[in-house]
Amino acid sequence: MSEHISSATYNALVDGELSAGELAVAKEHLDGCAMCTSRALEHALLKTATAKVGQRYDVPQELEQRMRLLASQQVFHSSTKKSGSAASSSSGMWRPAFAGWAVAATLLVSAGGLGLMELNNRRAETASMQSASLVAEVADQHIATLANTLPPQVISSDRHTVKPWFQGKIPFSFNLPEALPAGTTLDGADLAYVHGRPAAQLLYSIGKHRVSIFLEERTSGAKLPTVTAEHSGYHVVGFTSGDLDGVAISDVDPAKLNELVRTVAGAQVGR
Amino acid sequence: MTLLPWKRMEREAEAQPSGFEELAMPLLPALYNVAMWLTRNASDAEDLVQETFLKSLRGFAGFEQGTNFKAWIFRILRNTYLTSRSGLAAQRTVALEDEMDAGGGALHPESAIDHQTPELNLLRLADKAALTSAMEKLPSPLLEVVLLCDVEEMKYKEIAAVLEVPMGTVMSRIARARAQMRRLLEEGQRQSKGFSA
Numbered sequence: 001m002s003e004h005i006s007s008a009t010y011n012a013l014v015d016g017e018l019s020a021g022e023l024a025v026a027k028e029h030l031d032g033c034a035m036c037t038s039r040a041l042e043h044a045l046l047k048t049a050t051a052k053v054g055q056r057y058d059v060p061q062e063l064e065q066r067m068r069l070l071a072s073q074q075v076f077h078s079s080t081k082k083s084g085s086a087a088s089s090s091s092g093m094w095r096p097a098f099a100g101w102a103v104a105a106t107l108l109v110s111a112g113g114l115g116l117m118e119l120n121n122r123r124a125e126t127a128s129m130q131s132a133s134l135v136a137e138v139a140d141q142h143i144a145t146l147a148n149t150l151p152p153q154v155i156s157s158d159r160h161t162v163k164p165w166f167q168g169k170i171p172f173s174f175n176l177p178e179a180l181p182a183g184t185t186l187d188g189a190d191l192a193y194v195h196g197r198p199a200a201q202l203l204y205s206i207g208k209h210r211v212s213i214f215l216e217e218r219t220s221g222a223k224l225p226t227v228t229a230e231h232s233g234y235h236v237v238g239f240t241s242g243d244l245d246g247v248a249i250s251d252v253d254p255a256k257l258n259e260l261v262r263t264v265a266g267a268q269v270g271r
Numbered sequence: 272m273t274l275l276p277w278k279r280m281e282r283e284a285e286a287q288p289s290g291f292e293e294l295a296m297p298l299l300p301a302l303y304n305v306a307m308w309l310t311r312n313a314s315d316a317e318d319l320v321q322e323t324f325l326k327s328l329r330g331f332a333g334f335e336q337g338t339n340f341k342a343w344i345f346r347i348l349r350n351t352y353l354t355s356r357s358g359l360a361a362q363r364t365v366a367l368e369d370e371m372d373a374g375g376g377a378l379h380p381e382s383a384i385d386h387q388t389p390e391l392n393l394l395r396l397a398d399k400a401a402l403t404s405a406m407e408k409l410p411s412p413l414l415e416v417v418l419l420c421d422v423e424e425m426k427y428k429e430i431a432a433v434l435e436v437p438m439g440t441v442m443s444r445i446a447r448a449r450a451q452m453r454r455l456l457e458e459g460q461r462q463s464k465g466f467s468a
């Protein structure tokens with residue numbers, strides 16, 4: 001091999017991506033070329049040094065605890081089911097002594113109480129994390145919409161154009177209010193996904209402030225948490241109406257946002 | 272048979288953890304480290320990791336056991352980052368022209384080839400601060416390949432699955448990232464020589 005090793009080969013060499021044949025050819029050249037050996041060494045050193053420097057941040061303990069709690073939800077639910085079935089199977093073991101029953105009952109009540117407390121705590125933590133996650137997701141989508149140079153998927157201030165556009169795109173229907181608060185206009189809408197489920201993203205303007213209202217069908221499995229929060233300077237208001245969940249977000253005055261939310265929520269009644 | 276790119280049938284025979292907690296918790300330090308590098312902000316990194324956990328927990332039923340969980344969850348992290356505020360900001364500030372290789376063109380443009388003398392950089396490689404500074408200056412598409420390849424020790428195929436790009440693009444980005452790091456190290460070295468002279 002007379003030609004020097006290419007930059008691509010150096011990278012593949014230090015990354016362990018060369019085939020056996022390619023590696024043999026490279027080694028043969030390196031054995032006789034001091035310059036390429038030096039360069040290969042430098043590539044290897046850069047990779048090693050980068051790997052060391054790249055391992056820079058440690059997980060905060062509090063985050064680790066939260067993620068462990070979150071990750072254990074799946075395990076917890078299955079383990080509660082298992083312990084429940086174990087308890088029911090052991091109930092067949094009859095013990096005549098009354099004291100034994102009393103102790104068992106006390107233990108059962110205590111364990112049940114503790115279990116319930118733990119379950120409630122975990123549910124509260126999970127609900128809180130889900131709300132935070134929803135707020136972050138909705139804020140990201142709203143900001144992405146503001147940043148987007150493309151127009152909405154349906155552009156119209158006419159509710160009779162926007163509503164039918166969603167036919168066949170989302171598994172539910174909704175109403176758009178006939179009359180909007182003063183200074184508020186409908187700009188259009190987008191098909192969005194919130195928590196992986198289809199949602200209608202209604203786009204309004206209040207003055208020069210843009211508003212996104214996400215409407216989603218409530219299901220028995222998961223529902224959008226009702227939230228009222230601030231996120232990166234945006235106001236986030238959750239609401240429910242009929243069989244729909246909604247979340248509105250904007251940087252407009254909260255009173256004006258609430259007025260629009262009440263109008264949109266009111267339009268869903270008696271659908 | 273699945274066509275999922277992160278599938279690794281050969282490892283199926285080994286006893287592997289199957290619960291979400293068992294699979295995800297060991298990757299938390301790596302996910303947080305990458306999230307911190309990408310967002311450069313502790314609060315955003317925590318949000319990103321939490322969002323990744325929630326999304327992957329929700330989608331875990333669809334994850335095929337025995338396939339590459341690490342590539343799967345890193346892909347969720349990366350997609351979540353791209354739609355986040357910091358991700359959108361990074362995308363708007365970076366003009367990346369490396370897609371030129373997607374159509375089968377030259378994998379390694381001239382700019383990615385290192386023409387420097389090795390001696391120049393060997394000294395700087397020991398300088399942790401200089402390396403950190405060089406990494407911090409990389410645009411996010413180049414930084415993420417460096418993190419996945421060098422720090423997470425992923426194979427090109429896995430990185431391609433995480434980034435949802437062809438392997439040629441991964442190789443091109445790695446070449447360009449390393450070339451840029453060398454240039455930055457060299458500039459830093461020249462500057463420090465200038466100051467000391």
